[in-house]
Amino acid sequence: MDAQTPGMSTKAVPEKVATKQKNNRKWAIRGSLTGRQYTLYALAGVLTPILIWAIVNEAAIVPKIFMPGPWDVIQRFYSWIVNEGFSGDLLISVQRVSLGFLAALVFALPLGLMAGTFKPAEAFLEPAMDFIRYMPAVAFVPLMMLWCGVGELSKVSIIFIGTFFQMVLMFGDDVRRVPLQQIEAAQTMGGTRWEIVSKVIFPSAAPALLTTCRITLGWAWTYLVVAEIVAANSGLGYAVLKAQRFLQTDKIFAGLIVIGILGLLQDQILRALHHVLFPYLRRH
Amino acid sequence: MTKAIDISHLSKRFSTKRGSTLVLDDISLSIAPGEFLTIVGASGCGKSTLLRIIAGLETSDSGSVHVGSKAVCGPGVDRAMVFQDYSLFPWMTVKRNVLFSRRLAANNHDKLARQRGAEHERALRLISLVGLSAVQDSYPSQLSGGMRQRVAIARALMSKPSIILMDEPFGALDAQTREVMQDLVLSVVAQEGTTIVFVTHDVEEALYLGSRVVLMSPHPGRIDTIYDVPMDRDRNVMMRVDPRFVALKRMVMDRVRETVGLSLDKSAMENNLVEA
Numbered sequence: 167m168d169a170q171t172p173g174m175s176t177k178a179v180p181e182k183v184a185t186k187q188k189n190n191r192k193w194a195i196r197g198s199l200t201g202r203q204y205t206l207y208a209l210a211g212v213l214t215p216i217l218i219w220a221i222v223n224e225a226a227i228v229p230k231i232f233m234p235g236p237w238d239v240i241q242r243f244y245s246w247i248v249n250e251g252f253s254g255d256l257l258i259s260v261q262r263v264s265l266g267f268l269a270a271l272v273f274a275l276p277l278g279l280m281a282g283t284f285k286p287a288e289a290f291l292e293p294a295m296d297f298i299r300y301m302p303a304v305a306f307v308p309l310m311m312l313w314c315g316v317g318e319l320s321k322v323s324i325i326f327i328g329t330f331f332q333m334v335l336m337f338g339d340d341v342r343r344v345p346l347q348q349i350e351a352a353q354t355m356g357g358t359r360w361e362i363v364s365k366v367i368f369p370s371a372a373p374a375l376l377t378t379c380r381i382t383l384g385w386a387w388t389y390l391v392v393a394e395i396v397a398a399n400s401g402l403g404y405a406v407l408k409a410q411r412f413l414q415t416d417k418i419f420a421g422l423i424v425i426g427i428l429g430l431l432q433d434q435i436l437r438a439l440h441h442v443l444f445p446y447l448r449r450h
Numbered sequence: 451m452t453k454a455i456d457i458s459h460l461s462k463r464f465s466t467k468r469g470s471t472l473v474l475d476d477i478s479l480s481i482a483p484g485e486f487l488t489i490v491g492a493s494g495c496g497k498s499t500l501l502r503i504i505a506g507l508e509t510s511d512s513g514s515v516h517v518g519s520k521a522v523c524g525p526g527v528d529r530a531m532v533f534q535d536y537s538l539f540p541w542m543t544v545k546r547n548v549l550f551s552r553r554l555a556a557n558n559h560d561k562l563a564r565q566r567g568a569e570h571e572r573a574l575r576l577i578s579l580v581g582l583s584a585v586q587d588s589y590p591s592q593l594s595g596g597m598r599q600r601v602a603i604a605r606a607l608m609s610k611p612s613i614i615l616m617d618e619p620f621g622a623l624d625a626q627t628r629e630v631m632q633d634l635v636l637s638v639v640a641q642e643g644t645t646i647v648f649v650t651h652d653v654e655e656a657l658y659l660g661s662r663v664v665l666m667s668p669h670p671g672r673i674d675t676i677y678d679v680p681m682d683r684d685r686n687v688m689m690r691v692d693p694r695f696v697a698l699k700r701m702v703m704d705r706v707r708e709t710v711g712l713s714l715d716k717s718a719m720e721n722n723l724v725e726a
Contacts (some may be wrong), residue, residue, distance in 0.1 A: 172611035345536035350507055351602075355609060356556025367555065369541050446541050446589035 234416035240417035259390060259401040266325025267386045274330050278337020283363060295331045303328035303389055307396050319395040328389035329382045340374035341367060371445045380436040387429055454613060454645040455481040455504060460513035472670035473499050473678045488648045488660030491712045496671025498617055504529050505615050527556050530606035532616045537602055538590040544601050548573045553607040576604040579638055596627035607642055616648040632658055636685055641658045653703045659687060665702060667709035674709055677702060703723060
């Protein structure tokens with residue numbers, strides 16, 4: 167009590183002032199929100215565009231053929247699931263993304279580790295990769311169709327090309343960010359080069375490597391849709407393209423929303439994995 | 451007298467785009483087994499570089515470092531190093547950090563490594579020696595800066611090195627924690643009988659810990675003076691106010707200032723010469 171300024175006590179602060187201070191905290195620069203408040207704002211952020219969409223639709227400003235209402239989209243999505251082979255489209259798309267992404271990961275991880283650890287490997291790999299990554303992956307579609315035909319391989323290759331080169335460069339950066347002190351500490355304990363790469367550099371960089379995977383997996387979905395729109399007869403991207411041919415705008419909407427939700431889900435799964443695998447990074 | 455470390459005529463240059471600078475100029479120094487040697491000096495005197503060359507993390511341009519009878523040509527298990535910060539493995543608990551060296555092939559010849567019980571026992575004993583038994587299963591991110599440095603010291607002791615090299619290990623700690631850590635390091639070293647080379651820019655720290663203090667002068671790094679600290683090895687807080695200690699501290703601090711002043715004058719003169 168005696169530590170307080172004379173004439174002021176906590177009880178004397180009117181409740182209104184207290185609430186006002188809390189609100190200031192909310193909108194303060196780099197302020198903070200409670201978990202519940204955050205969820206509320208996030209929900210509002212998702213619902214606002216849907217509400218605007220519903221209102222515009224109800225007001226019939228845009229013809230239904232160009233802009234179906236939320237309810238039309240839900241109905242179409244239901245019939246897509248029941249009659250139009252949604253699960254097949256979903257499965258083949260997931261399969262393509264998984265194959266392309268995993269292939270890129272399997273080759274990029276050792277190369278990235280090498281490039282981030284050894285200077286000659288960096289010099290050999292990085293300028294070359296930097297050059298190739300500026301060639302848009304989409305521009306490889308015609309070439310891949312020529313080389314691999316219209317089968318699965320061409321889609322998987324596009325996803326591979328779109329992610330592999332970036333992954334090597336990003337993995338290299340992740341590995342280079344491992345603090346030198348950790349490496350040198352292991353060296354003074356007698357660690358060999360291989361021991362330091364496998365027991366220090368890799369586990370130390372692992373959280374950053376997983377984050378890189380999360381980012382590049384997002385790109386893999388983009389390239390999948392591109393590949394399916396240009397050269398496929400199955401998959402979510404193809405379904406969206408076909409819907410356009412038949413003027414099924416509601417199905418285009420449904421397809422876009424599904425791809426968005428898939429991306430969100432996958433992102434959340436990888437975040438959860440990050441949380442489980444790296445408990446030492448949790449804030450206590 | 452046997453020597454734990456023998457440094458003779460060591461020189462080192464750093465090359466940059468603007469030319470090369472001499473960081474270490476003809477350093478010769480012998481360190482006895484079990485000695486606690488501290489190296490102090492203004493920034494740029496090359497004290498950390500000297501330590502890193504002893505560790506084998508950097509190479510010299512001329513001269514040699516011998517540890518025991520072997521010439522140093524790289525890092526080795528006989529010389530553990532404690533860094534200022536960021537050297538703990540954040541994904542390992544305190545106990546696993548301390549046990550890390552046991553997982554390296556270089557320590558396999560040690561019979562202890564095969565007797566898992568014994569190595570765990572030693573790790574736990576070292577952890578309790580540095581006062582961290584209560585947090586042995588915590589991660590480094592959950593510890594304070596002082597606690598993290600205690601883990602680093604226990605980890606360095608784990609493989610029973612004959613020498614521990616400490617590179618400003620308490621430089622990032624607050625003054626109170628630093629004093630506690632200094633007493634801790636003295637008591638731990640007394641128990642383990644390890645030879646210590648301790649680099650610091652803090653004159654009081656150097657005198658409080660060292661039985662000998664090497665003062666280095668900057669630009670280029672040279673050994674300026676070697677002080678024998680006349681107090682006995684059983685040191686405690688009272689020593690900090692001992693008039694002899696205070697007088698010695700005054701003297702060394704004045705000398706550190708002089709070395710900086712001298713080198714500033716010299717570089718100013720060199721600049722004048724260049725301009726003329």
